Amino acid sequence: MSRPELLFPLFADLETLEGVGPKSAKALAALGVEKPKDLLLLLPHSGIDRARKPSVRDVVPPTTVTVEVVVGAHFPPRSKGRPYRVMVQDSALEFQLVFFHARGDYLQNLLPTGQKRLVSGRVEVFDGIAQMVHPDHVLRVEDAAELPEFEPVYPLTAGVTQKLVAKAAAGAMARMPDLPEWVDAGQKAKAGWPDWADAIRAAHKPQSNADFAETTPARQRLAYDEFFAHQLTLSLARASLRRGTGRESRGTGALQRMVLAALPYQLTAAQTRAVAEISADMAAPSRMNRLLQGDVGSGKTLVAFMALLVAVEAGGQGVMMAPTEILARQHLAGLVDLAALAGVRLELLTGRDKGAERGRKLADLAEGRIQILVGTHAVFQKDVVFQDLRLAIVDEQHRFGVAQRMELGAKGQSADVLVMTATPIPRSLALASYGDMDVSVLDEKPPGRKPVQTALVSTTRMDEVVEKLRHAVGEGRQAYWVCPLVEDSEVLDYASAEARFQHLRAALGEGVVALVHGQMPASEKDAAMAGFVAGQSKVLVATTVIEVGVNVPNASIMVIERAETFGLAQLHQLRGRVGRGSAHSTCLLMYQAPLSEGGERRLKVLRDTEDGFRIAEEDLAMRGAGDLIGTAQSGLPRFRVADMERQTALMAVAQSDARKLLHDDPGLTSDRGKAVRNLLWLLDQDRAIRLISVG
Structure with missing residues (x-):
């Protein structure tokens, strides 16, 4: 094209x-x-008001003013570093134009004595005399029309002036x-x-x-154009994934029934609904591209496992990918018992698998003996071949872009793709980042999950907190103690965690406290985690490595030190590590006074609600979309006019318009379709145009 x-x-x-x-x-x-x-x-x-005024006397300095003047005498500087002054007279007042580092011949030329000029700039009063330092504009009276009455102000960067951009x-x-x-x-x-x-x-x-204002018709129209082009691209990506016709994977239900019968509890209505939506997608001839969104502890793992069983029941294989090895092992731990109930062979593949061991796994995978594989991005490697991959599940979506989703899907010529995220995503962001996907939401907690009591405590009460902890540990309870992020330095993070570890070990005793931080070798980290999971250590001091996915039902206390330095979503994820067992759980948010307004608002929102979606909406309102998912790796569109947070309704309109247009005219060949192609070119969505031509 x-x-x-x-x-x-x-x-x-x-x-x-x-x-x-x-x-x-x-x-x-x-x-x-x-x-x-x-x-x-x-x-x-x-913008700046450049409307003409008769005299500087008519305004209250300091302010910007535009007046016609007669140029008077020039006073060059007497010594180096002093300003060059030019006297001017408007209709009612004499004042000075002041220039620093200016060449006399240039100024004589610009402001010839005795002639009329239009000057515009900021007027201030200095020692009782009105001055305009470095006027923004000096024009001959006959060129006055060049200066608009209201002058737009553009964003600038080094080496670019307003004049140049305009x-x-x-x-x-x-x-x-x-x-x-x-x-x-x-x-x-x-x-x-x-x-x-x-x-x-x-x-x-x-x-x-x-x-x-973003509500003016002109700006609103341009914002809509951006949303519309972006949503078209997502819809085309979705259509091309769909066109890569899927396979119909119909489960028999036999394995699922074995697992459900053995579980001590029933699925929630939300889980049942999600399993039904996913199964229907998998049975359809087009490829599934679905997002499973669930708050902390809403039971996503079980839903994902049910989906993997559909693939196995249909005679194929499933894969589940996590962004880190710790998480992949967590998934493995969560799924091993379920797989045993169903009599299904489940294996783990990570970058650590080497040599003969790896070779054996790859052979078993290629011949279909491994039915479900759990792994890190190591499963992307060329030599990893499935016999018949039906379903690929990707965990913690925001670490994988659209391109990687497609790459993973390509492993099974037509594998269905399910993406899971534990980060509740406000609707506007879901539209922007996942407009190409269907969404299933788990919005209720399984029975038996107890609410976590959350309290704010000042760091001045550190001794009290340690005393409470000693008491809890004596009763056989376990706790996490999360250390603050110090600057952006891993070394300092490590030092602060190390210091807290020493302090707690002195207070609570040898062998009670374990330490995990980003600088440790992976094997030590795993060993410390394993010791905590097994209940050998009672308090785990950690930097944020425990944010996602760690599951220790016996841990019922979460202390977050300097909680005000963390983002809302992160605090919500951390708190979600407790409240998983039968014990009553507590989360202490320790802050250092005085709190900033934003810090206080964040901690109060967290104290007052456990609803991840409400927390995500608040987070978006406070931080903006780019920060929320870390724009660099989020693949979030960078809109120039549109504002994703404030114009969600407009984005929703653009999405339904885009989907309707592609439904009526999938190849964009109608007159309107051809017009839309111009828009896609103008907004650098030529990827979309390639997607059409591919189809």
Whole structure:
């Protein structure tokens, strides 16, 4: 699919724009501007009132003012480092223009004595005299029209000035072709949106501060375009995954019944619903691409195992992948007993498997003797071959991108893909990151999970906390003690954990306290964890390595030191490590006073609710989307105009529009489909165009 010729001028080199040389082009790249089209969406974020005033006397300094003046005498500096001053007179007042490090000949030229000029800049009063230091604009009166009454202010970076961006943006706008409309006519009329080119022009020529609101028709239209293009790309990715026709994997239910009959409890309604949704997807001829979202302790592992059994019952194999070895081993531990109930062979494959042992596993896998494999990303390696892979389950999705999902799916020519996450995701983020997937939500806890009592305690009460801990350990209870993240240095984290470990060991006795941190060799880490799981040690001092997935039912106390330094989602995950057994559980959030407003709000939200979805919504409201999933590796789209958190409703509209369009016109061959292709090119979603042409 080649780019439409209509768009060529917007894809030319930046240096083809007036006023942009090689140096400026390089500087603009730091703003994400590489082609003229990128300038169209580099929108001003605020503006300056440059409306003409008769005199500086009419304003209250310090403020920006634009007046016509007659230039008076020049006073060059008497010594180095002193300013150069020029006297000017407006209709009612004489004041000074002040310049530092300026060349006299340049200023004589710019401001010839006796002539009229329009000056605009910030006026301040210094020693009773009004001054304008380095005016933003000095224009001849006949060129006054060049200065807009309300001047847009653009985002800048080193080596880029307002003047340069404004001029380059104007140059890019002059190249905008007349494009056919891609927004549905009914939607556009209902919302009262302008045409695309008019929306761009309006966004670059604000008339007042009100024009920067995301609710203005121009900005809303451009935000919708971004959401729409992004959702189209996700829907096309989903369609291409679907088109890779799946296999129909129909379970007999025999193995599932064996497991359910042996369990001491019943599935929750949410678990039953999720198992039914997944089974129906697996039985369908198209490939499953589903997200299983469940809060801490909602019973995702059991749902995942039921899905793996469907694959085995259908005569195939299943694989479950985790991001780290500790987690892979956790899954193994959680599934071993279930697999035994079903009489299914389950094995673990990680980067640690070497030589003959690895060779044996690979042979058993290729010949179908291993029915369920649990592993780390080691299962991506070329020599790992399945006899008949029907289902791939990926845990902790946000560590795997769309590309890896596809790669894993490719292992089984048509394997169904189920992704699990223990991080509840607010709806707007779910739309943005997983718009290509169907979602099953586990929104109730299995019976028997007790609420965790959460309290805020100041670090000044450290001795009391240690005393309580001694008491609890005496009663045979187990506890986690999570140490704060110190700076961004693993060495310091290690030091703080080490110091706390020594302190608690002195207080509670030898052999009672174990230590786990990121700097330890994996084998020592595993040994310390294993000792804690087995109940040999009673208190585990740790940095956040225990955040996800560790399961020790007997642990009923969680102390989080300097809790205010952690994010909400992280605190929620940590708290989820307790409350898994029959004992009443407690989580102590230790903070150092005084708390910042944000820190206090985070800890109170956590104290007041255990609902992960509410916590995630709060977290999103407080931190923003990029931080929430760590934008670098989240594969979250970087929108230039759209605001994912504040415009969720608009994103939902864009998603349903995108899905409807592709349902009616999957190859984008209609007139509107062709118009949409222009949008995809403009917004760098050419991946989407390749996905269509592949199909």
